[in-house]
Amino acid sequence: MNNDLSVGIVVFPGSNCDHDTIAAISSLGAKPVVLDYRLHSLPVLDRVILPGGFSYGDYLRSGALAAAAPIMDAVEQAAADGLPVLGICNGFQILCERGLLPGTLLPNPSGEFICQWQAVRVASESPLFTGLDQGRVLRLPIAHHEGSYRVAQGQLAELFERGQIFLQYSDAEGQLHGLTNPNGSVANIAGVQNRNVVGLMPHPERAMAAYLGSRDGWDLLASWLGMGENAVC
Amino acid sequence: MLTYQDVGLSAREDQEIVRLLGRRPNELELGLFGALWSEHCSYKSSKNLLAQLPHQGQFVVQGPGGNAGVVQLSADWDIAFKIESHNHPSFVEPLQGAATGVGGILRDIVAMGARPIAIADILKFGTDEKAPGLLHRVVEGIGAYGNAIGIPNVTGSLGFSAVYDANPLVNVLAVGMRRHGLHVGADGARPESVLILIGQGTGRDGIHGASLLASQDFGAETEEMRPTVQVGDPFMGKLLMEATLAIVDQGLADAVQDLGAAGLTSSTAELAYASSVGVVVDVSKVICREQNMNPYEIMLSETQERMLLSVPKKNLAAVLEILTWYEVPYAEIGRVVAGDFLRVVAESQVLAELPTSVLVGGCPRLPVTHDVWIWDGDQPAALEKTRLELTWGYQVIGHPDCRDRSSVYQRYDSMIGLRTVWGPEHDVAVMHIEKGSPGLCVAVTAPARWAALDSYAGGIGAVAAALSLVATQGAVPLGITDGINAGNPENSEPHRKMAALIQGIGKAAEIFEVPVTGGNVSLHNETEGQAIWPTAAIGVVARHPNPEQPIADAPPYAGTRILVLNPPGKPDLGGSVLAEILGHPGSYPVLDVGAIQHSLHFLAEIISQAKNVGLLACRAVGIGGLFVAVAKSLITKTPMALGAHLVLAEDADARFVFNEMAGQWVLFVEPDFKPFWDQVFETHGVSVIDIGLVTDSPELMITAGRAITWPLIDLWRAYRKGGVRDVR
Amino acid sequence: MTQFRLTFLVGLKEGILDPAGQATRNVLQNMGYQADDVRIGKWIQVVVSAKTEDQALTIGQEIGQRLLSNPVMEYFEVTVQAYE
Amino acid sequence: MTQFRLTFLVGLKEGILDPAGQATRNVLQNMGYQADDVRIGKWIQVVVSAKTEDQALTIGQEIGQRLLSNPVMEYFEVTVQAYE
Ligand SMILES: Nc1ncnc2c1ncn2[C@@H]1O[C@H](COP(=O)(O)OP(=O)(O)O)[C@@H](O)[C@H]1O
């Protein structure tokens, strides 16, 4: 039990996974702190999450308008100072738009929104996710219209070399192939990290209980909170 | 000079207006009448028919009349729910028409003070070359709005027929929850309160949408009357929803009304009428998005994402603070006064003043004459004994009405909100409410082919089918909402079919003791004389006893017995998919409603003790009959490892496996409990027959005299892709 | 047959709500710009084969109408250039 | 201060796959057109207040860079016109 861990959750206008993320963080025994996008500075926090869901209606480009919101200056500063920042789905898009993570998320090649259960494989061990072994396969929901991860030409090898690729879309056995790539992301990439900043397309906050279809989101978030297997139930 | 025809009224209605007012209305007033006396707003052709529906029930908190019905789920929570149609707008502009349909029904739920937790979409499309494109864009629109505003789409229904070629149907059900005991609606406005219009700036969008577009048949000349298309803005919709719910939660508004058809006119007039007060609306205060809008345009604009609040003066500051926080534009546009009128002013100049008793309550309704109820359509003979054929299995499960829907529902976010225990991949949705609380079971049906043949019997069947679905979970139905879609009510045949359909729904609701708490009527779904089938979309919400552990809808292991609960004594293919394939539609059979009612009670009782009687899984028989119900239980499992062997009486034929008579269930039962089930007729008075067992060979085999085998992989292919597989 | 580049500008008709433009305007204003009336449309380039520039333009009018714009809500302009 | 209309054309950089463009090309070809190389970008119009046309263009460069395009994948051009 770690009641003292406070996790900021940034709410932009239009954000719609904020409630789910707050519920997930509370159920893990940490303290969610709602952060309004108009803030110019952050309170003292242990972690920050940019939750999923259509900030500013996803207008112009997903994440672009939120990336220009006042609070993002403070988030950028805090990230530079080493505060762990997690972007989920739209939060991932915002971090890319802001330049805190490499690459960008383009519309799915089908031109359609996609919502389904998806296996993802932990591509590399990360100090941000203690106890989450490389090769571990998680079952998590994805739900997005712009999830096709792309990087500038020549950047991909570098990302792999530096271990910045965190999650990849896979099959239930952890195999990577085209058939398990739901959105045309380069190298099946579902999540990337840049030092203490990480972004992922799947929604761990929706996979917190067996009755919702999976508890793997619990494991992922618990590990990011540094609670490992010891999280409260 | 504007005439009554210009606003879609008849000469008789025009005379009635003059008689009731004691004077001629001015142009603006005539425009207001045109909107509120339209079919869409006044329900003039259907209201007397709808009066037949039972509205009372032990769980009803609010019946028809408000923006949505409300039923009690638990000691803590009420459920608001309603179906709304957006058929005409979706044909004109499929993406925006469907999107604004979702936005509109969500605002109805919010206007009841409830937080939306689920949507479901009921769609009917044609079979011509335009249909796939329309479907694609309608689904895009429903997803665009629902996904962005963040309400999961948890179930739905999709059907096809050439009768929908020029009149596709887009009905959307929304469900919301609010604290039990909270009362919010349009009926609480008190004199001295301030009227605040919040949300999107008013533009010329959709002017005449209600009176003309939705209340007339389509034809070449309506092309020219297309109003400016309304564009949905789910982003504003989200801000509006959050702000409204915050205001309602703090009890700061005495009345809330969304702006839908006929915009400011209907919302102000209906709020005044429901609250028995007068209202003064100053059009010069309305925030306009476009320049030089005249009072007529401002009063009739159907710009989306707007809501009307009536706020007592003492709460004004707090309300404005909330609106500012959420960055929702607002304007004080008027006030509530004692009286019974809608007065429209521009600063000090009075532009219109009409008694709401005339404007809202005065529209002459079509009387219900006796002959409306007499069904005289031809009743084609039932299909004679038909030997089961291999190809029919593939044809039926590959029929557009039975096929896999994942390509549609994967475009909807079905999981946001952390409540979706069962989503669109199941026949019913199961929603979690909170730890320790009963859950919610939501199901929709729209079996149009049945009502096409016999609207009355089909109406009964539609309700029975919807209740059969929630019964598979042992859930207690709390209420029904119905979306009626029909042709031109001025033509005798569509009118009588609609009447029979409503009567059938009412009859079923009465027998099964489930109230109809609200719904929608969409008429004039008729193009160049071709009317759609009378089509009822039925939505049911039910109390789920144990949402964290739904009763499965597929067998867990080989050896499981397969039973049918309430098999029809005389199976009849009338109205089924197979009958259509065979070109011999027949007539929808008369159902034994007593036996169905009995079976519904039995299921409720037995599921509460499922473990004690070895009940492992349960699925309602629906479109495609028993065959499709069993096949879907097998092919939707991953991996597809279990099969079934059905052993039927020698003289059992296609009628037994493909009939679509509502109120039958497939039960999967542990073999050890066979003695209990063998005696269930004696002990419980319901009929149950054992038709076979689950095997570990991935095929469906039916022995009825001779044996026929369908490899599951082939059934799966037909289910996924349609068409007939080659005979092996 | 020669190749030509068609350039389409597709915009929302007068009076049609542009929610994306509205949201973008608000953000620009919050960033401190005196921006107003933002309208977001599409810019589409297509290379077509045709005998003459005129014919290419006719094709452009046709596909602009039939596919690249939604005549219920949008208008478009098309221009043609030689393509090499 | 005078008002100016800025017009932005935003496109995907050379070498970046344009799935929407590709899909549109395929549809055009299925419709029987000899169409090729379809690129879909944005056409954005913004009205800004500035002292001079030059200043308006500077603002245009700035908001094109900061908000209206994503420099990782997109390029943009901006032009300015008087607005009345
Ligand atoms: N088919 C129906 N069955 C029962 N009630 C209905 C039906 N159609 C409409 N109603 C009720 O009539 C009232 C007015 O409906 P409607 O005008 O559709 O509301 P709104 O304008 O908010 O969409 C509502 O309370 C609705 O529930």
Ligand SMILES: [Mg+2]
């Ligand atoms: Mg309403």
